[in-house]
Amino acid sequence: MFATSTTNTPTRSIAPDVLAQLLFNDDPYNAHRHWRDLLGSPEFTDGDVPDRAIRVDRAYTRLRRINEAVSDPLRLARDVRNLAALHEWVGIVDGSLATVAGIHYNLFLGSIADHTHVPERDLTDLLDLTRVGTFLCTELDHGNDASNLETTATYRPRTNDFILHTPHPGARKFMPNTSLAGGPKSAVVAARLISDGRDLGVFLFLAPLSDTSGHLPGVSVTALPARTGSPVDHCLTSFDQVCLPRTALLEDPQTTLLPDGTLKTCAAGKRKRFLTSIGRVTEGKICMTAAAVGVSRSALATAVSYADRRHVGGFARAGVRVPVSALRSHQDRLTHAVATGYALTFLHRAVTRAWADKTPEERTGAEVRVAVSKAWVTWRAREILAECRERCGAQGLLADKPLSSYLQDVEGTITAEGDNLAIWVKSASALIFDTDPAPISDHSRTPLEDPAALRDALAAQEARLRRRAGAALRSGPARDPLGRWNNTTPAALDLTAAHAERLAADAFLSAVNTADAEHQPTGDILRQLCRLFLLDRLAPRAGDLLAAGIWTPDTVRGLPETRERLTDELGPLLPTLTRAFGVPDSIRDSLPVVR
Numbered sequence: 072m073f074a075t076s077t078t079n080t081p082t083r084s085i086a087p088d089v090l091a092q093l094l095f096n097d098d099p100y101n102a103h104r105h106w107r108d109l110l111g112s113p114e115f116t117d118g119d120v121p122d123r124a125i126r127v128d129r130a131y132t133r134l135r136r137i138n139e140a141v142s143d144p145l146r147l148a149r150d151v152r153n154l155a156a157l158h159e160w161v162g163i164v165d166g167s168l169a170t171v172a173g174i175h176y177n178l179f180l181g182s183i184a185d186h187t188h189v190p191e192r193d194l195t196d197l198l199d200l201t202r203v204g205t206f207l208c209t210e211l212d213h214g215n216d217a218s219n220l221e222t223t224a225t226y227r228p229r230t231n232d233f234i235l236h237t238p239h240p241g242a243r244k245f246m247p248n249t250s251l252a253g254g255p256k257s258a259v260v261a262a263r264l265i266s267d268g269r270d271l272g273v274f275l276f277l278a279p280l281s282d283t284s285g286h287l288p289g290v291s292v293t294a295l296p297a298r299t300g301s302p303v304d305h306c307l308t309s310f311d312q313v314c315l316p317r318t319a320l321l322e323d324p325q326t327t328l329l330p331d332g333t334l335k336t337c338a339a340g341k342r343k344r345f346l347t348s349i350g351r352v353t354e355g356k357i358c359m360t361a362a363a364v365g366v367s368r369s370a371l372a373t374a375v376s377y378a379d380r381r382h383v384g385g386f387a388r389a390g391v392r393v394p395v396s397a398l399r400s401h402q403d404r405l406t407h408a409v410a411t412g413y414a415l416t417f418l419h420r421a422v423t424r425a426w427a428d429k430t431p432e433e434r435t436g437a438e439v440r441v442a443v444s445k446a447w448v449t450w451r452a453r454e455i456l457a458e459c460r461e462r463c464g465a466q467g468l469l470a471d472k473p474l475s476s477y478l479q480d481v482e483g484t485i486t487a488e489g490d491n492l493a494i495w496v497k498s499a500s501a502l503i504f505d506t507d508p509a510p511i512s513d514h515s516r517t518p519l520e521d522p523a524a525l526r527d528a529l530a531a532q533e534a535r536l537r538r539r540a541g542a543a544l545r546s547g548p549a550r551d552p553l554g555r556w557n558n559t560t561p562a563a564l565d566l567t568a569a570h571a572e573r574l575a576a577d578a579f580l581s582a583v584n585t586a587d588a589e590h591q592p593t594g595d596i597l598r599q600l601c602r603l604f605l606l607d608r609l610a611p612r613a614g615d616l617l618a619a620g621i622w623t624p625d626t627v628r629g630l631p632e633t634r635e636r637l638t639d640e641l642g643p644l645l646p647t648l649t650r651a652f653g654v655p656d657s658i659r660d661s662l663p664v665v666r
Contacts, residue, residue: 084592085644090651092589093582093597094416102156103653109140110160111655115168121470123302124252130167130303131203131253137161137172138200145198148180151354151427155419158358159365163473163658166301166480171203171248173358179204181351182259182275186321192277196255203254205247205280207308208261208349212241215493217261217273218345224262224276224315228332231317235262235278235289237309249280249292250304256280259321260310261349266332272341275321275348278313289313300479323347353438355488356445357423363452363484364419366477368652370459371412372659373474374405375649377463381663395462402642405462408455409648410604410641413597415448415455417578418571435501440574442498446491447571449484456481466662473658499563500556502570503540509533509573518626519633522583522598525605526576531621532612533573536566572608579604596644603637606630 095103109115115133137157141147147154154177162169183194196202213220221242224233237243249256257279264271280290293307320328326336326344336344378396386393395401422437422444429437456478460467467474485491509530518524540562547555579601587594609616610630616622641648 085596085647086590086593087647087651089586089590089593090597090648091653093586094413094651095653096420096585102153103159105140106157106160107653107655109137110164111657113657115164116655116657123297126167126302127252127304130165130171133165133168134171134175134203134253135200137168144176144180145184145194148176148184151357152423154181154354155357155361155423158361162362162366162477162480163369163654166476166483167303169362169480170301170303170483171253173355173362174206174248175200175204177354177358178206178351179257179259181354182206182321182349183277185350186275186323192318197257201255202279203256205249205256205258207244207247207249207258209245210241211243211245211307214245215490217349218342220261220263220273222260222262222310223265224260224274224320225265226267226328226332228267228330231330233276233315233317233319235260235276235310235313235315237311240309242309244308246295246305247308248304249306249308250294251281251285252304255282258308264320264328264334266328266334270341271334271344273345273348276315276319277321278310278315278319280308287313298483300483301476321348352488353426353441356441356494357419357426359484359488360419360422360441360445360448363449363481364415366481367412367415367452367455368649369654369658370456370474370477371405371409372649372652372654373662374459374462374467375409375645376659377466377662378402378405379646381464396645399639399642401462402645403638404458405645406638406642407603407607408458409645410600410607411451412455413582413600413648414575414579414604415451417582418444418575419448421574421578421581439498439501442489442494443502443567443571444574445488446485446495446498447568447575449481449491453478453481453485463662469662472661474662495564495567496560499540499560499567502566503537503544503559503563505537509577518622519606519629520602522576522580522601522605525602525609526573526580528609528616528621529569529573529576529605529612531619532609532615533566533569535615535619536562536569540566569612576601576605576608596641596648599637599641600648603634603641606634606637610634 114136138144157176158169158173161172180197197204208217208220210220210222221239222235222237222244224235226233244260247258249258257277260276260278261273262276264274279287281287286292289311290313291309291311295305295307298305322328326334328334375396378401379394381395382392383395384390384392386398422440426437426441460474460478463474466472469475511527511530511534518528540559543562544555544559547558583594583598583601586597613622613627613630617624617627
């Protein structure tokens with residue numbers, strides 16, 4: 072799919088093109104190639120500057136360049152696979168651009184695309200980016216409990232309009248990109264719909280924020296202190312009796328506000344209507360996952376490339392210098408990280424595909440998988456990025472190089488679209504009562520040599536943790552819901568971790584089977600990489616597996632040697648394995664800065 076090179080690399084008959092196809096195979100219209108070629112061009116990779124304000128302005132300039140390459144922005148917003156592909160590549164070159172692009176295309180245009188009940192709304196200036204879109208949901212006092220937000224939009228039947236208002240400082244919208252940077256902006260605003268004194272729940276409203284002269288009357292914006300990572304113009308935003316037309320309300324065919332202020336809806340309950348209104352947050356989780364996967368692959372490719380070019384002495388004959396990649400202490404850590412990097416990609420592909428192809432009956436399960444994978448992938452990405460930064464030494468700390476910003480940027484993905492721990496707690500409550508557990512086959516296979524057997528050991532542990540969490544819930548204090556849940560939390564979160572790892576194992580094994588059919592030698596190497604990933608996940612669980620009788624003492628004793636042998640075999644293949652990531656040369660070879 073992407074051009075790769077294996078010059079002077081022991082490939083053991085790996086087919087790089089097969090690896091690339093496996094990594095990017097969920098791509099029926101070459102979206103990855105399109106975004107990789109566009110975002111890898113000099114206009115996106117050249118001219119790094121330290122000034123934060125200039126970098127913010129540049130992000131919006133680049134956003135307009137992306138928009139020029141998009142034939143139909145609303146179609147992009149509706150296509151989660153294409154949207155995810157964009158996020159995989161844009162974060163590699165410009166974290167600021169990744170943030171504003173995700174907000175504009177997914178949260179802003181995506182919300183509008185999902186609520187098309189009012190056909191007369193003119194979107195021309197939003198589609199051609201004469202106006203940039205942003206999304207205002209989180210409030211200073213309400214983050215993960217956004218269903219309790221307090222901004223109001225009061226309907227006036229006589230004038231057929233709304234009054235958007237921030238009732239107190241704690242209801243100010245927290246961290247949207249609402250400054251004047253980037254030109255005029257409009258926002259999709261989550262607000263509590265009030266009609267005839269009744270609270271009808273949270274809905275979305277389209278509101279202009281600024282024009283070429285500045286912020287509009289009633290719109291107050293205060294810049295927030297600079298955050299860590301790539302700069303974005305985050306602000307506190309409030310509204311003082313701002314009048315919006317009737318068309319500002321984003322409605323879907325199931326919910327309509329009648330002229331007299333009566334709400335006609337098929338969605339029962341305020342919470343369900345709220346979740347419907349902010350449904351794009353699920354696609355946002357997919358996009359955050361994609362960004363973390365992309366920068367992880369880029370960091371791995373950079374660290375492996377640097378390890379071949381950074382030479383040190385003192386490990387061979389006097390006067391002989393060797394690349395740091397020749398040192399097991401250096402190479403082994405990257406090998407484990409690369410195995411995880413492949414797992415992240417395959418899991419992300421499987422979850423995105425399942426969400427895109429879901430039926431209405433499959434929605435709830437797919438939503439849980441999206442949430443679980445978002446947290447697990449972004450946490451693992453942070454570990455990979457920290458390892459890669461450290462393996463590049465002081466060069467990895469240089470502020471004007473992509474690698475230095477990745478680790479800080481991934482902290483944003485860990486919090487965005489739902490704080491990881493919060494969404495895992497919510498997911499855990501669903502997993503405890505899962506009545507369709509993962510199938511487990513024959514345990515008699517060689518436990519450390521067969522990745523399918525390793526996967527089944529992980530699935531068995533997941534089942535045990537589900538039973539343990541259920542027992543903890545039942546044994547909690549009576550008539551004390553919080554106490555019962557707190558009693559359950561440790562086992563429930565451990566269950567969620569095992570579930571995420573098993574999902575990644577299933578996705579990895581599916582890729583191995585595909586590789587076998589395409590090119591057996593490549594399948595063999597990928598199978599070994601999958602084994603290493605699974606052994607890394609199971610090693611901390613060896614005690615539980617032994618106690619449960621899933622592993623024998625001999626299996627546990629053989630685990631360290633098996634991992635070391637696999638790492639030794641796979642280490643020399645790192646250049647080929649990371650070349651398949653297709654990271655642009657200008658990014659991958661950005662270190663060292665002095666040759």
